[in-house]
Amino acid sequence: MPTDPEEARAGFWIAVDKPLEWTSFDVVAKVRNALKKRYATRIKIGHAGTLDPLATGMLVLAVGRATKDIESVMAGAKTYTATLKLGAVTASYDAETPEQPSGQPIPELTKDIAAALTAKFMGEVLQVPPIFSAVKIDGARAYELARSGKTAEIKARPVQIHRLEISALAPDVWELTVGCGKGTYIRSLAHDMGQHLGCGAYLTALRRTEVVPFSAMSSLDEVLAAVQSS
Incomplete structure (x- = not known):
């Protein structure tokens, strides 16, 4: 110092x-x-x-x-560890807003499913930031619009995910290790994976472990x- x-x-x-x-x-x-x-x-x-x-x-x-x-x-790479809950969604894509159970079956995390998710979500992917985020829409922060009950469209944007490791802590709780570039929302990644699986998912914990x-x-x-x- x-x-x-x-x-x-x-x-x-x-x-x-x-x-x-x-x-x-x-x-x-x-x-x-x-x-x-x-x-x-x-x-x-x-x-x-x-x-x-x-x-x-x-x-x-x-x-x-x-x-x-x-x-x-x-602009540098970042690494995160994230915990997902499957079988439910939230408006904020994390635990800030109430959980809404999807009622859909949760798949078992097999090697094939992990490989399919890695193949789909690694590399350059188009991602829509959460409505509860600091993204600006016509001069206003998206979360300000969301909390006032207004709806707004956020455009998808390309992000880079260069590392994605998936493990199961419980049948409905998975852990991710994610290496990514600027502008990546891990909440959106959790939501998108849940949508792809058909059962829904949201982020319950997030920790950033490295910023190059x-x-x-x-x-x-x-x-x-x-x-x-x-």
């Missing part, structure tokens, strides 16, 4: 493990306040890729002149302690 304001402004990166139910902005604000107290001046800070409140894991923070390189980090070139992260408490003690 830099020892003086000028060194901090020169730029550095922090990879923090975002706590569950915190927004990415919550984390940025908390670290910004700690930096301001440490250096007795305001230091520019931003993040390189949002994590949903119900997700945990790596949130990369850029401080000082490192903020100029945020776009290059956002960062592979190690510190807890928020560790980051705050490091700022305070530097």
Whole structure:
């Protein structure tokens, strides 16, 4: 951690493990306040890729002149572990909104089904972001429209998925390891896999484990302690 304001402004990166139910902005604000107290001046800070409140894991923070390189980090590959519940869907594609059972049979995860899903969803695929997302539609965030009861069409967009591993934790609970590029929504991947299987699925847990070139992260408490003690 830099020892003086000028060194901090020169730029550095922090990879923090975002706590569950915190927004990415919550984390940025908390670290910004700690930096301001440490250096007795305001230091520019931003993040390189949002994590949903119900997700945990790596949130990369850029401080000082490192903020100029945020776009290059956002364009890099990311790795996630995700837990899916099959046999039901939700409007948000995760546990934020009520579950609606599909009433359809859940297939057993065989090698053939895993191979078929991998073949369909790996590579460049067209994906529609969830309506409960920060995608802008005519200047408004999609989640704002969804929460006000308005409907809006979100266009499909190409995303890159270069790694997809599937395992069963229970007959109706599967775990994914996903390696992907910028703009990929793991919630949409879960929903689309459920639709393809015919039984529906939604995301119950999501953790980001890597943002290239960062592979190690510190807890928020560790980051705050490091700022305070530097």
